[in-house]
Amino acid sequence: MTKGFLIFAHNNEEIDYLKLAAVNARLIKQNCSISDVTVVTNHHSYDYTCATMGEEFVTDSFSNIVFVEKDKTFKRSNVRTYKDTSHTAKSLPFYNLDRCDAYDLSPYDETILIDADYLILSDVLNSCWNHDNEFMMNWSYQDIMVERDDPTLRRLHPSGITMYWATVVYFKKCNFSEQFFKTVKHVRDNRQYYQDVYKWPGNLYRNDYSFSVAAHMLGGFQERGIPQLPLPALYKTFDTDDIHSIPCKNEIIFYLEKPKALGDFVLTRWKNLDVHVMNKWAINRISSELMNYIE
Amino acid sequence: MSNKLTKALEFANYRSSLNIQHNNMKARVQTLLSYSTNGGTFIISHELISFVKLLVDREMPDAVLLDVYNNPIQIENLDTFLEELISRYFEATNEYFADYSKLKKSRKVHKLIDIDDD
Numbered sequence: 080m081t082k083g084f085l086i087f088a089h090n091n092e093e094i095d096y097l098k099l100a101a102v103n104a105r106l107i108k109q110n111c112s113i114s115d116v117t118v119v120t121n122h123h124s125y126d127y128t129c130a131t132m133g134e135e136f137v138t139d140s141f142s143n144i145v146f147v148e149k150d151k152t153f154k155r156s157n158v159r160t161y162k163d164t165s166h167t168a169k170s171l172p173f174y175n176l177d178r179c180d181a182y183d184l185s186p187y188d189e190t191i192l193i194d195a196d197y198l199i200l201s202d203v204l205n206s207c208w209n210h211d212n213e214f215m216m217n218w219s220y221q222d223i224m225v226e227r228d229d230p231t232l233r234r235l236h237p238s239g240i241t242m243y244w245a246t247v248v249y250f251k252k253c254n255f256s257e258q259f260f261k262t263v264k265h266v267r268d269n270r271q272y273y274q275d276v277y278k279w280p281g282n283l284y285r286n287d288y289s290f291s292v293a294a295h296m297l298g299g300f301q302e303r304g305i306p307q308l309p310l311p312a313l314y315k316t317f318d319t320d321d322i323h324s325i326p327c328k329n330e331i332i333f334y335l336e337k338p339k340a341l342g343d344f345v346l347t348r349w350k351n352l353d354v355h356v357m358n359k360w361a362i363n364r365i366s367s368e369l370m371n372y373i374e
Numbered sequence: 375m376s377n378k379l380t381k382a383l384e385f386a387n388y389r390s391s392l393n394i395q396h397n398n399m400k401a402r403v404q405t406l407l408s409y410s411t412n413g414g415t416f417i418i419s420h421e422l423i424s425f426v427k428l429l430v431d432r433e434m435p436d437a438v439l440l441d442v443y444n445n446p447i448q449i450e451n452l453d454t455f456l457e458e459l460i461s462r463y464f465e466a467t468n469e470y471f472a473d474y475s476k477l478k479k480s481r482k483v484h485k486l487i488d489i490d491d492d
Contacts, residue, residue: 206410211445225397226390306443309415311404324489332487335394345387347394348487352402 083115083187088195089174090124094359097128100195101140102366105373107199117143162318163360165341178286182260192248197355200329206309207249216248221312224335236278240295245286262293315355322361328372391483406466414447426456
């Protein structure tokens with residue numbers, strides 16, 4: 080049985096997702112001892128990151144690079160607000176259309192699909208391999224700043240279904256996983272209809288929504304019908320937070336924004352646990368510091 | 375701002391940082407106490423350790439246990455499984471104890487985070 084990680088990385092005008100993915104791939108190799116990491120990207124992103132970081136840096140980070148073409152109409156229409164703390168916000172294209180192709184693009188029998196900004200600082204995801212569950216993803220998450228609770232991240236709608244996080248997904252090549260990703264594609268291609276039924280907010284296409292709808296449908300239209308990953312929660316920070324420094328291997332010191340004092344922060348040291356860092360600029364800023372601790 | 379108020383705000387900041395730092399440790403220990411084997415996942419608890427010890431005392435070589443997903447998992451060698459549970463339990467709690475002891479003694483934010491105060 081082959082096993083490996085899969086990351087999607089499409090740059091936009093400001094965010095070098097491929098660089099984030101490359102740093103993360105090196106963290107995966109170091110912490111999970113898995114050298115099979117596939118990245119799905121496009122030629123523009125590849126050329127840009129190679130020009131800024133060097134081709135060797137990119138090719139050495141991944142065992143396999145899959146190139147896809149971007150849908151330019153979708154790219155122009157799917158625009159979201161990215162924040163670099165509460166002080167800076169920018170509207171930029173958010174290209175996430177092809178994540179539902181993960182099943183077809185993954186060369187592995189067992190795959191862990193992760194976001195480029197889900198930093199692997201431990202080996203905890205190794206507990207997924209050879210699991211009895213063929214497909215796992217989380218609905219439970221924990222903000223590092225425990226006082227901060229956003230109910231809109233728990234359900235698609237206040238009276239709607241539970242929201243699953245497509246940030247980390249484990250799947251085996253099997254009939255169920257194939258059907259799951261086909262259902263996600265179906266939801267993506269019929270967004271308006273499913274938005275009317277499931278009533279998620281806004282016009283932005285998010286994989287969390289389409290994966291949650293697929294989980295609801297294929298979980299037998301039951302709440303939380305798909306099993307979670309074998310970890311207590313997905314830990315996350317927000318794009319209103321920042322990174323202070325990388326004090327040593329697998330440790331990050333964060334600035335966490337206070338919930339009732341926007342733009343004001345408390346410091347915390349996070350260590351030896353994977354974490355979703357939503358402020359992409361912050362990761363890019365400290366990526367060279369992070370690289371210092373990757374052997 | 376009066377001196378009293380400045381001190382009160384500093385203390386509030388310290389308490390907030392302490393709380394977050396303590397929660398980070400709890401997250402770490404919870405993760406370490408999750409143990410996946412034979413296709414299943416177990417939370418290492420006092421209850422699980424006692425139950426497996428009971429099975430070992432009854433000289434059962436193997437058993438089917440329910441994991442956190444309520445899936446039946448065949449455990450081939452209960453002696454080895456018990457050893458693994460105990461070893462992982464103390465690895466987690468000893469790390470927690472070391473970090474928590476340090477945290478308890480820290481009375482300033484920079485000491486909680488363990489960074490230079492400059």
